Amino acid sequence: MDYDIAIIGLGPAGSTLARLLSSSFKVIALDKKHQTGDEGFHKPCGGLLADDAQKAFVRQNLNLPKSILTDPQIFSVKTFDLQSKLVRNYQRSYVSFDRHKFDLWLKSLIPENVTVLHNTLCKEVRRVIDGYQVTYQDENKVEHNITAQYVVGADGANSVVRRMRYPNHSIRQYVAIQQWFAEKNPHPFYSCIFDNATTNCYAWSISKDGYFIFGGAFAKKEANEHFELLKEKLTQQGFVFGEPLKTEKCLVVYPNRFRDFYTGNENIFLIGEAAGFISASSLEGISYALDSAEILSKILNDRHPKPNKRYYQKTMPLRIKLYSKIIKAKFLTTPLWRKLIMASKIQHINTIK
Template identity: 75%
Template sequence: MDYDIVVVGLGPAGATLARLLKSEFKVLALDKKLTCGTDGFNKPFGGLLATDSQRSFIRFNLNLPLDILTNPQIFSVKTFDIQTGLVRNYQRTYINFDRHKFDLWLKSLIPNHVDVRHNTLCKNIERIIDGYQVTFVQDGQEHVITTKYVVGADGANSMVRRMRYPNHTVRQYIAIQQWFAEQHPVPFYSCIFDNTVTNCYAWSISKDDHFIFGGAFPKKDANQKFEQLKHKLEQNGFIFGTPLKTEKCPVVYPNRWRDFHVGNEQIFLIGEAAGFISASSLEGISYAFDSAEILSKIFNDKLKNPNKAYYQRTLKLRFKLLSKIVKAKILTTPFWRKMIMKSKISHIDNIQQ
């Protein structure tokens, strides 16, 4: 084999795995992104680092560099229920950061013994004796290599998952996000629910003199629903103006146990490719870190049946995500959401000045 392990995708999951693997492995890592700058592939999410992700940094003994952080750092999320008109403020300890710079920084931590290929597209993965043949294109040139193991860390629309499970479908939404010049007198984060528009949710983030509004919408009429919700929010005090840029990407929305697939036959899925994303918040970075850490230990310990070990060791992770599915069903059900918000549990009143 040309390589021991091929990692497809270098977001938080793939970059973490590539960084944690021992140097004795011959590893090839394929990534869509360029090495620097904003050109090339960008993950279109606002960029908030949740508490669970922060715990991973403690385990990894890593600190975030200053140039990744953005302004302001806000300590609450304003939650809007458009159907009832209820608004509540809940304390959150998110870190506001630049997602693209964050991904590039994680990739920069990968040690030199890993063969990292930037600006690449994985085209095909074919089973051969004792492993796989992987075909990818880098800068317009096609390459064919062989490997014992393949790790899919290629996100919601994972090519590796589709190849391994061609008949399996996971519910997906289209995440649409627009950037505007910030015009609100007081910057804020928000979480927005409106079941007449989407049975998922929408969000807003103030970031470095910009206001970002996004949401996850059904594929069929995502653009129409996005604009419909924007119009409703303008009546609730949101200020948009002319969009500076628009971003879109698919997002996995697991809603049952069998939506989590971790791979088999020397193929492994980590992060969002495995369905590891919270249905209640669409937070996936912490699960990317956790699944990559679990798989790295299995490889580094050279366990005889790594697929079986990975399935067993991610059970706790899947049960945690199952609880998020239950939470999401409650939050996206108008009656229960209304009851929770009317109770004012954990709500913090603003002092009017």
């Protein structure tokens, strides 16, 4: 084998694993993102660091550099229910940051003993004796093969590792669409929008560095139409959009069964969103990417004799927690339950007019 471990994808999950693995392993890590500049793949994301992700940072002894933070930091989420026409304000202690800078910063923390390939696309993972052959395309579109004993799929919602190796473990995917506008709303704010007529997931808006970012997750069929329809409805609610400066799209995993969380087998491991580790109720996924990478790094560093079985066992609490988010999502996306929750005014904070 050329390498002990091949990591496919360097988002929060892959970069964290590459940082935490023992230097005694020979590791290769590849990602389709460009290392510098504004070109190449950027992950569409709200760029909000939730409490659980902050806890992972505490455990991993990491502090966020000021250079990746965005302005302003907002502590309330205005929640709109377009069916019942209720609006509520909930306090949240998110840290708002620039997602692309965040990814590049996490990548920059990978130690030098790891071979990191940027601007590199993984095309295939094939079983060979004693391990796997990984085929990737470099920036000049030239194909290369390497072999590794372990392969880690950290390649996100549309994971090529999951699709190629586990075609029977497909998971529900929605299309996430985000548009950026010049901020024209009188007060920067975050919002969370429920509208069963356009999506049975949810939509959101975030004010960041003079931009107003509006996004939502939609069933693949008619995703664009439903996105535009929702914008129209929100204009009537006082949202100010204007001309879009940028439109971003990507697939997002939207788990709805316990078996959607799949961790791999036979020396292949799935971490982060590739494993289905994302909250169905909020689409928050950075904490689960960091947590699953940390769990796997400990198992591999300990050279556990049955690493797949151990990883499956050790991620059980995480999967149970994520299953509770599926149940929470079912309540939040059911108009009657949502109306009752919001009408109760529990945790709602009144704003001074």
